[in-house]
Amino acid sequence: MSKIGEDTGAKSKARTFETEVGGGGELHQIAGKKDETLTTQQGVPIADDQNSLKLGERGPTLLEDFHFREKIFHFDHERIPERVVHARGFGAHGTFTLHESLSEFTTAKILTEVGEQTPMFVRFSTVAGNKGSFDLARDVRGFAVKFYTKEGNWDIVGNNIPVFFIQDAIKFPDLIHAAKQEPDRGFPQAQTAHDNFWDFISLTPESMHMIMWVMSDRAIPRSFRFMEGFGVHSFRLIDAQGKGSFVKFHFKPRQGLQSVLWNEAVKINGADPDYHRRDLWDAIDLGSPPEWDLGVQIFDDDFAERFEFDVLDATKIIPEEQVPVRRIGTFVLDAHVENFFAETEQVAFCTQNVVPGIGFSNDPLLQGRNFSYLDTQLKRLGSPNFTHIPINAPKGCPVHNFQQDGHMAMRNPKGRVNYEPNSWGGPRENPDAGYRHLAAQESGTKQQTRSPSFADHYSQARQFFISQTPIEQKHIGDALVFELSKCERPDIRARMVGHLRNIDESLAKAVAGGLGLPALPDAAPAAVAPRADLPPSDALSIVKNGPESFAGRKIGILVSDDAPAELVKALVKEIKAVGAVYEIVAPHVAGAKLDDGSMVEGKQKIDGGPSVLYDAVALILSPDGAAQLAQDKTAKDFVSDAYAHCKFIAYVDDALPLIDRAGIAEPDMDEGMVRLEKASDVPPFLTMCAQLRLWEREFKVDLDAA
Numbered sequence: 177m178s179k180i181g182e183d184t185g186a187k188s189k190a191r192t193f194e195t196e197v198g199g200g201g202e203l204h205q206i207a208g209k210k211d212e213t214l215t216t217q218q219g220v221p222i223a224d225d226q227n228s229l230k231l232g233e234r235g236p237t238l239l240e241d242f243h244f245r246e247k248i249f250h251f252d253h254e255r256i257p258e259r260v261v262h263a264r265g266f267g268a269h270g271t272f273t274l275h276e277s278l279s280e281f282t283t284a285k286i287l288t289e290v291g292e293q294t295p296m297f298v299r300f301s302t303v304a305g306n307k308g309s310f311d312l313a314r315d316v317r318g319f320a321v322k323f324y325t326k327e328g329n330w331d332i333v334g335n336n337i338p339v340f341f342i343q344d345a346i347k348f349p350d351l352i353h354a355a356k357q358e359p360d361r362g363f364p365q366a367q368t369a370h371d372n373f374w375d376f377i378s379l380t381p382e383s384m385h386m387i388m389w390v391m392s393d394r395a396i397p398r399s400f401r402f403m404e405g406f407g408v409h410s411f412r413l414i415d416a417q418g419k420g421s422f423v424k425f426h427f428k429p430r431q432g433l434q435s436v437l438w439n440e441a442v443k444i445n446g447a448d449p450d451y452h453r454r455d456l457w458d459a460i461d462l463g464s465p466p467e468w469d470l471g472v473q474i475f476d477d478d479f480a481e482r483f484e485f486d487v488l489d490a491t492k493i494i495p496e497e498q499v500p501v502r503r504i505g506t507f508v509l510d511a512h513v514e515n516f517f518a519e520t521e522q523v524a525f526c527t528q529n530v531v532p533g534i535g536f537s538n539d540p541l542l543q544g545r546n547f548s549y550l551d552t553q554l555k556r557l558g559s560p561n562f563t564h565i566p567i568n569a570p571k572g573c574p575v576h577n578f579q580q581d582g583h584m585a586m587r588n589p590k591g592r593v594n595y596e597p598n599s600w601g602g603p604r605e606n607p608d609a610g611y612r613h614l615a616a617q618e619s620g621t622k623q624q625t626r627s628p629s630f631a632d633h634y635s636q637a638r639q640f641f642i643s644q645t646p647i648e649q650k651h652i653g654d655a656l657v658f659e660l661s662k663c664e665r666p667d668i669r670a671r672m673v674g675h676l677r678n679i680d681e682s683l684a685k686a687v688a689g690g691l692g693l694p695a696l697p698d699a700a701p702a703a704v705a706p707r708a709d710l711p712p713s714d715a716l717s718i719v720k721n722g723p724e725s726f727a728g729r730k731i732g733i734l735v736s737d738d739a740p741a742e743l744v745k746a747l748v749k750e751i752k753a754v755g756a757v758y759e760i761v762a763p764h765v766a767g768a769k770l771d772d773g774s775m776v777e778g779k780q781k782i783d784g785g786p787s788v789l790y791d792a793v794a795l796i797l798s799p800d801g802a803a804q805l806a807q808d809k810t811a812k813d814f815v816s817d818a819y820a821h822c823k824f825i826a827y828v829d830d831a832l833p834l835i836d837r838a839g840i841a842e843p844d845m846d847e848g849m850v851r852l853e854k855a856s857d858v859p860p861f862l863t864m865c866a867q868l869r870l871w872e873r874e875f876k877v878d879l880d881a882a
């Protein structure tokens with residue numbers, strides 16, 4: 177049995193896993209303690225860990241040196257296969273609290289016992305990139321959640337996008353092969369901007385709705401903290417009488433939604449490839465842990481019958497206007513892992529992990545996933561006993577069964593009996609509390625087919641597009657042009673534009689224009705004529721679902737020696753007051769000496785702290801400081817990038833020479849450029865920052881917007 181221990185302390189905010197099996201608990205403690213004697217894996221004290229055993233001072237190393245051999249042997253076997261998809265990920269521990277009971281629909285205790293607190297683990301990830309790739313790839317983000325409930329582990333293995341590329345799991349290997357590096361050359365890494373991906377997509381019309389989401393700013397989130405999560409499929413809730421309802425699961429970030437611009441993403445990947453993981457780590461460390469509401473869309477068979485699309489089709493959403501999302505609980509991610517490998521790397525999510533009261537629909541993608549996840553853990557973790565690893569072991573309930581042996585078995589049944597039924601005693605099945613599958617009536621012809629009810633591939637893609645604000649629509653067009661411009665084959669580009677014509681004619685024209693196509697290709701043949709009557713849905717836009725304040729965001733304050741202390745201090749005070757954070761960026765990492773003689777400590781030297789790392793910036797400089805920085809390319813980039821990325825910029829008059837040298841002339845000084853003269857100018861600036869961007873500016877600074 178394993179249990180979650182107490183937080184180890186305020187600073188590290190890590191959650192300790194203790195385990196009663198195999199002495200693992202002790203192993204964890206050893207790493208943290210000072211002055212303990214170093215031992216071998218066998219517990220033998222080590223006298224010399226600097227030199228291997230040799231014959232004479234300069235002689236050959238001896239095979240007899242068991243410590244040396246054990247150390248190297250273990251090192252040689254440290255790596256396990258990375259996940260075949262979602263290899264790069266980052267996890268944290270948290271707690272889920274239920275606010276509203278769903279007892280009318282399900283027997284699952286986690287969804288019926290109001291106030292119940294359930295420990296949980298979440299792993300965020302990118303899909304296509306290898307483990308060592310960068311965080312800000314344009315990609316879907318995995319949003320995998322493991323609840324350690326009192327009735328066993330429940331996993332929602334979701335994404336930050338509510339639909340998927342394909343409808344049937346049999347196409348998953350093709351999709352992933354096409355998305356990952358091309359097999360002959362082994363590149364490009366962590367990006368879909370290449371021929372194979374767009375070739376497959378352009379030949380797979382069912383992917384068009386997903387493509388709209390992936391080309392939107394959803395695929396370049398500012399932080400894990402500002403993303404929604406979705407269970408994607410229709411699942412089942414099962415009540416005490418065995419009656420089933422359909423349900424879709426949503427995670428809504430209380431921090432609001434936010435993404436970056438593509439040009440920022442490209443630069444962040446260079447400046448800080450770990451941008452997302454560092455952000456989550458820091459938020460937990462600084463005591464502002466992110467929170468999400470768990471929402472459900474519950475509907476019955478009648479609704480499923482009436483709905484325009486098939487609720488078993490994972491390329492479709494159910495608009496929130498049609499079935500509102502009920503927020504029934506909240507989770508907070510407030511603790512780091514103690515060891516990345518032991519927890520984030522070894523955590524094994526499986527869609528098949530459900531608890532009594534929760535079941536599966538017939539979605540063919542989900543059905544296939546239920547096989548794939550269990551299977552892949554064996555490859556990755558090397559043993560059917562991966563459930564014995566503390567991060568995967570249930571925590572809120574006992575585990576009793578007669579499964580035994582296998583590699584690395586930590587939890588074999590004790591005593592004589594290892595079968596059921598038996599006359600010795602031991603665990604028995606429990607018809608009352610045990611898991612019951614939904615008793616659904618099914619019949620039909622055995623056949624390999626795609627239901628005609630899955631055939632409309634364009635209508636919801638269009639609905640997504642028309643639900644976006646103009647700037648978001650522009651970004652979708654820009655992303656498509658960028659991605660397709662990396663395709664070498666013109667026929668693939670043209671085929672994609674043919675699909676876009678079924679989604680939105682203005683988008684098709686913009687992309688064709690951006691690619692310089694000689695003519696607008698014919699619209700792709702559509703199995704079902706695209707509908708133009710689906711209304712826009714505000715829930716689909718990021719901009720319409722932004723934050724209410726600047727809380728949780730970060731300002732970069734560029735300071736120089738002799739900068740006005742009054743303003744730096746006022747900024748710092750107000751940033752803290754609104755729940756935001758800041759970094760001081762200075763010509764030297766040591767910081768700067770302000771005009772009142774006080775020192776302000778630097779977090780970044782200007783070369784290491786480009787403005788892409790911040791949500792807004794402030795330029796608090798002295799005349800000499802501004803004159804010096806105006807000669808510095810990186811400082812000029814700091815300002816011109818912040819401007820081009822539509823950020824709010826606070827400045828003192830003395831910073832104007834730098835602003836000027838950054839190419840921002842008087843007519844460009846829009847309302848997003850805020851002059852700070854005195855401390856009382858600071859609060860209005862931070863209020864304005866809550867809008868995150870002055871989007872109108874993009875139409876002035878981007879040639880493509882013309």
Ligand code: HDD
Binds near residue numbers: 335
């Ligand atoms: Fe998957 C990993 C999400 C379709 C097969 N998937 C994986 C992870 C997430 C998702 C978040 C990472 C879990 C972690 O952090 O360890 N996958 C999805 C979603 C899908 C989806 C939301 C569609 C709705 N996946 C999907 C299909 C298949 C797989 C159709 C295969 C038939 N997915 C896998 C896998 C992975 C995986 C190969 C790799 C590592 C792992 O499972 O544990 O089995």
